[in-house]
Amino acid sequence: MNGPFRLDGGLIDRARALAFRFDGRPLTGHPGDTLASALLANGVRLVGRSFKYHRPRGIFTAGSEEPNALVELRSGALREPNTRATVAELFDGLEASSQNHRGSLRRDLLAVNDLIAPFLSAGFYYKTFMWPKSFWERVYEPAIRASAGLGRLSGEADPDCYDKGFLHCDLLVIGAGPAGLAAALAAGRSGARVILADEDFVMGGRLNAETHEVNGRSGADWCAEAVGELASMDRVRLLLRTTVTGAWDHGIYGALERRTDHLAGSGGKPRQILWRIYSKRAVLAAGATERPIAFGGNDRPGIMLAGAVRAYANRFAVGAGRHVGLFTNNDDGWRTAADLARKGVPVAAVIDARDQEPVAEVPGARIVMGGRVTATRGRHGLRGVTLATGERLALDCLAVSGGWSPNVHLTCHHGGRPVWRDGIAAFVPGDGLPGGMSVAGAAGGSFTTAAALAEGHGAAVEALDGLGLSAAAGEPPGASDESVEVSPFWHVAESRGRAWLDLQNDVTVKDVVQAHSEGFRSVEHLKRYTTLGMATDQGKTANVAALAIMAGQTGNSIAETGTTMFRPPYTPVPVAAFAGRSRGREFRPTRLTPSHDWAEARGAVFVEAGLWLRAQWFPRPGETRWRQSVDREVQQTRGSVGICDVTTLGKIDIQGRDAGEFLNRIYANGFATLAVGKVRYGLMLREDGIAYDDGTTARLGENHFVMTTTTVNAVLVFRNMEFARQCLWPGLDVHLISVTEQWAQFAVAGPNSRALLRKVVDPEHDISNEAFPFMACGEVGVCGGTPARLFRISFSGELAYEIAVPARYGEALMEALMAAGGEFGAVAYGTEALGVMRIEKGHAAANELNGQTTARMLGMQRMVSKKKDCIGNILSERPEMNREGGLEMMGFRPVDRSEPLAAGAHFLAPGREAVTENDEGWMTSVAWSPELGHSIGLGFIRNGHARIGETVRAWDGVRGRDVAVEIVSAHFLDPDGERLRG
Amino acid sequence: MLIDHPLLGPRDAQEFVVLGDAGLIDRPDRQAGDAARRFHEYLHLRNNPAGEHRELWFHEQGDRSWLVVTRDTLTHEILRVELARDVAVARGRDR
Known part of the structure; x- marks a missing residue:
């Protein structure tokens, strides 16, 4: 079934119908349609509401520059807000809905904003929501948030997957219009490695939207043949649906490829790929964007860019209206009238702002030279326009052309500033292009097909030359030079009603004038004060006219006024694509210890330590609180023997x-x-x-x-x-x-550790206290010849060893140790028990070595050698770091032994107020000591060693606690180290 | 950014960790009379030039070479890449 506005021809496949829904209404289109073209074919003109005033809006463009037709696609967790209907490729079953309205699209309750528009002009929120201050967070912000924004997020995790990839080439060609195709052909035929990327789902750019001829054939036919030739070349990669979004250093480009957005589902494949393209040279052939003319009421559905009306007719076989008018300031706009006439769409009027002879004859059309559109009518869609002469014309579509602006964005990503060219009334690339980039065709301000083909070809030949590759290129394809004469004309001064500049952000000519009168004269200030050029379209259609209005206010030329800075990305890139596969648990790698599976099978609770997962404790049946498990592990280790995986060191x-x-x-x-x-x-x-x-x-x-x-x-x-x-x-x-990954290492601690190891270490190795004393180490065999390293070191304060084996034997050794320890009641212990024992023993760890402590604070000043050169010893001698009475690491125990302690508490003298001046230090680590039967802590306190036995307060303002504690030695048990030497 | 590693060829900057001013190679002599002042300046005082800058980069995700990268901080152009070891030896560092 064909939509009522469907024409003949075009690049759509009429043999297949695609069913889709818009706001629940069933409609059909064809392969080759965008959502926008299918809506227009069905006569749907009202597609959304504007950001601020909730004005009815329709489809304005036929490309990625679309400011108006933003819709939500799909549903549930797959719902995607703010999608441009003009680039959303139609598929069977597509669900789309309009956004930014309360109630139905036609009867949006928030359209009331439009009635109070005089109070909502530029910067209104800076002025309006000032008083009273108590309203900022409780009233204004919630109200503004509720009414701001466009589409709705699903609020659910994105179920699709996204990927990242790396590509390399000699020549990257950005854009597959005539210039890009000519460049890719020239380079590809020369054997260079070429990547040709285009954001569209069909290559050819404007060749598909126009009726230009190349080499004597239709542009679309030539293009199809060229793409076929490129596809047959091994060293050429064609990236359809791929937007090059940014230029980075040294020829690196970011590009977003949409792999399955045009399908009903991703089928488990990556939906989008963020490519990093390493290029030796690049040709920017990004084309140009048409811009509108501002006049009263120029935002109604049915008012569109002239080039878009042409693209819908020629490529998508859709008439944008049945009584089409044209309002232009340039010759190119007249092509819309000619193309529509050829397609049988009646052109009712051609209004040219220039006072000159008509450019062409348009049969049946009212031609008004030197004409101005001053007002429009039609609430949900254009019904007619009024000219400056008072003449009223009945139109359902007005095609507007204010000339074309080269897509210079990527030339600015390294700080290049575009320069104004009077002849085409547009900014063209200036100096400061990213290294290795050249510009061809409309992106450089050469608007004719012949120039685009020649420049694309030339840019490729030059790039190959620079790379020392010989071009076997031949001649560029030929085409005619169309007339692109333009006279700058931005705004109809006689307009009645608001004349819109930025349709997405509801910025009018009056807003720009007001910003100027309030002193916001720099273009960057203008942008931020009025929000002109922000959000998804970044003002692609709006900026230049607004600059022209600003220039008119300041009396400077547009060249002097300049343009705002273009930054990546060229079009929106989903955060999901930047994340790629690095989401959830895959955000960063997880490192597992060799005994991880063993521990997991025994119900261990794990804790993250950097990238590692370490067993924190091993609950046993009947243990309901973590302290029960930890206390048992400590007591069993100190009483007999315990084993801990310390591979992560x-x-x-x-x-x-x-x-x-x-x-x-x-x-x-x-x-x-x-x-x-x-x-x-x-x-x-x-x-x-x-x-x-x-x-x-x-x-x-x-x-x-x-x-x-x-x-x-x-x-x-x-x-x-x-x-x-x-x-x-x-x-x-x-x-x-x-060799962290190469060796599995286990602490074996407790009075029975030697007896246990005796059963595991091969008998020829003597590990008696005499042969293998405290702080001995050596290479041994375990379990019958497995190579191992044995260290007699102790973090727990007990007789203890660490034993290391190649990582692949780690789990087996854990099992062997536990089996051998059966007769001793050996336990596996986790990081909590490890922590308790090191606090009992007074060993410093990360809580104490926090990047602010000196050797002196840790009681280790005598270890710092003054005789030899070592990193840090010169500056460790600075007087301030060696002052008498400074902070010293001490132990602390509650005066009332039943009181728990908390790390982070600050020490205060009894009776002193809790203010910074009275601060004497802080608690770094605390634990409940099963050995002592009460809480203990480590901390730094001024002049600590001289104050042993003194009582201070551990004041914890965060938890609202204030505990009397006694200063003691940090070595709570076995201060002389008899256990570990036994 | 691409860094042309003297041993491995062009590598993406993501493989590296940057430390900063290559002046950190010139660690002072602890025996100098004003060693404390020299160490203070060595550690804390840096030039921040707009233009050519010699920087230390570590190929952590690669061969673990420390490199001296001469980079224009205005354009990000990389003018020269050397093994830091060679630079250190040329500046008289030894044992």
Whole structure:
């Protein structure tokens, strides 16, 4: 079934009908239609309401520059607001609805805004919603938010998937109109790697919308043949439905390819792909955008751009009206009259603002030279216009052309400013183009088909030349030079009613004049004050006329007034496309420990530590609160033996003749003297003297060390060590490699740890206290010859070891350790128990090493060697960092042992007010100690060691608590370290 | 942005981590009489030129080379890329 406005010809497939709905009404169209062309074919002219005044609006353009016809597509979670109907390709079953109205589209209740429009002019909200202040958040903002915005978000997660990709080419051609096709043909025939991208779903650009001929054939036919030839070339990639949205440094372009937007569903495939295109050269052949003329009531449905009316007739076989008028200031606009006449659409009138001879004869049309349209009528669609002479014409469509503006946007993405060219009354690309870019055809201001073909061809040949590729290109295709004479004419001064400039943001000529009178004279200020040129269309059809009006106010020329800055993206890019697959859990990688599956099978609760997931505790049946599990794990470890996966600690393998000397400079304390087979605790400083990271480093051989870092700093420490190795001491013979992923490592802690390990470590290795004392290390075999490294180190304060095996044996070792520990009642413990035990033992961790603490604060000032060169030791000697009576790390226990403590509490002397001047320090870590039976804490307090036994307040304003605490040693248990040496 | 790695050829800037002014190679001598002042200046005082700038970049997602990239901060043009190790040696750094 054909719509009532359907014409003959065009690039649509009449053999197939596509059923779709608009606001619930069933309609049909054909493959090759956009939603806009199908609506017009069905006689639907009212498609939406404007942003501010809720004016009835229709389809204004036939491309991505559309300011008006924004609709919601699909439903449920797939609903997509603010989609331009002019680029939405029709498919069978498409559901579209109009947006921005309360009640029906025809009877929008918010159209009341239009009646109070005099109070809503430019900047009204800066002036209106000032008083009283108490209304800002409670009244004004909710009211404005409720009425602002256009389409509605679904409010649900986007069910489609999006992808990112990388492409490389010698020549990127942006736009597949005559210039782009000629460029791609020339480069492709020369064997260059070419990418040709076009935002449309058919290549050819205006060739499909016009009746121009190329090489003596219809533009559309020539174009189809050219595309066929390009498609047959191996080294040419055609990207349909792909908008090049931004130019980045060094020939990199961003492009959005819409893969399944034109289908009923994505079928699980990526809906859109955000390409990053690496090009050696680029030809911008982005064409031009037609702009309107401002006159009274120029926003009614049925008033359209002349080139769009032509595109609907020629390409989509749709008559935009039955009594069409034309209002133009240029020769190109007259083509609309000629093309419509050829299609059998009656042209009722041609009104040319220029006072000159008619450009052509238009049979049956009233021709008015030097004419002006001053007013229009028709509430939901145009019914007629009034001329300056008072003459009234009955029209249902008025095609308007104010000339064309080159699509210079991408030429400005590196700061280039367009320059005004009087001959075409338009901005053309200026200096400062992105490197490697050249411009061809209408995008550069050359508006004829012949010029576009020649320039596209020439730009490609020149680009190949620059790349040292020989062009086997031949001659450019031939076409005639159409007349594109234009006389600047922006605004009908005699207009009655509002003359609209920016249809999307409801900005009128009067708003621009008002902005000027209030002092907003820079174009950038004009934009922000009036909202001209904002939102989805970025004023593609509106900006130049508004600049002209502003120039008229200031008395400057348009060239002097200049234009606002164009920034990426050229057209809207969904946030989902930027996210690609990096959403939800895939936002960043998740690192799993070797015993992860083992722990998961035993119901472990996990916690994120950087990218890692670590077991936090292992609940047992009957344990309902986390503390029950953690207390049990601590007690069983201290009472017998516990096992913890500590693989996440950073591990760096250090080898070379100067490895010891290198470590001497990386760590604040000395390492060159560390004996082979021994481990030492090391403290790293930043160059500014602040404590940075700590860990243990084992000397496995004369020239071989293995360092551990904290989990979170693993990457940064390695980066800094590479910096020191390559940039500071390139003469040292030392090499580094991160082996965090390569070794699984487990802490085996508790009085029975040696007995347990005796069952796992192969018998030829003596691990008795005499042969393998505290801080010993060595390479051993486990479970019958599996290579392993054994370290006798203790974070818990118990007799303890860490044992490492190649990561692939990690899970098996965990199982072997637990099996061997059966007779001892061995437990697996998580990061909470680990934390409790280190607080009981008074070991600093990330809460204490927070980037603000010094070695002195940690009680480690004696470790900082003054004899050797090491990172940070010079600036660690600054007086302010070594003042007597400064903050010192201490332990704290509640005076009333039943009181819990909270990290983050600040220390105050008894009776002192909780103000900054009285602040004496703060609590960093707290835990409930199963060993002691009460809460304990670590923290920094002024002059702490001299104040042991003193009572202070741990004041926690956030939680509203104030607890009396006693200052004690940070080493709550076994201060002499007898357990770990046993 | 593309960085022409001296060993690996052009690589996307996303593979790198930038540190800043290549002056960080010139770590002062701790034995100098005014070492504290020199370290303070080394660590805290930076030029921020509009134009040619020598910067340290680390190829963290690649071969872990530290590079000295000479870049025009106005145009983002990259004028020269060197291995930082070579630069350090040429500036007299050794052991």
